Amino acid sequence: MHQQFIEMDAPVRAITFLLFVILVFLVVRFTLNRIIEIRAKNREAEIKATQQQEQPAVEEPMVRCALCGIHLPQSEAYFDGQHTFCSEGHMRQFHQQQQSQQ
Ligand SMILES: [Zn+2]
Numbered sequence: 001m002h003q004q005f006i007e008m009d010a011p012v013r014a015i016t017f018l019l020f021v022i023l024v025f026l027v028v029r030f031t032l033n034r035i036i037e038i039r040a041k042n043r044e045a046e047i048k049a050t051q052q053q054e055q056p057a058v059e060e061p062m063v064r065c066a067l068c069g070i071h072l073p074q075s076e077a078y079f080d081g082q083h084t085f086c087s088e089g090h091m092r093q094f095h096q097q098q099q100s101q102q
Contacts, residue, residue, distance in 0.1 A: 065084065
C-alpha cells in the first residue's frame with residue numbers, strides 16, 4: 001500500500017520539482033539581468049557625473065609649487081607675490097632656502 005503510493009506520486013513530484021527548478025532558474029536569470037541592467041545604468045550615470053565634475057576643475061588654472069613642484073589648483077595654492085606653493089610650510093621653507101643662499 002505504501003509502496004504503491006510512492007510509485008504514483010513519484011512522477012508528479014519529479015514534474016513539480018522540474019517546474020520549480022525552471023521557475024527558480026527563470027527568476028534568477030531575470031534578477032541577474034535586472035542587476036546587470038541597473039549596474040550598467042549606474043555606471044553610465046557615474047561616468048556622466050564625473051565628467052561634469054571634472055570640467056570645472058579643468059577650467060581652473062593649475063599652479064606649480066616652487067619647492068616640491070607639485071601641481072595644484074590656484075585656489076588651493078599659497079602665493080607670496082612671486083611664487084606659488086602647495087602649503088604654507090613649503091612657502092616658509094622656500095624663503096629660508098633663498099635667505100641661506102644669499
Ligand atoms: Zn610643495
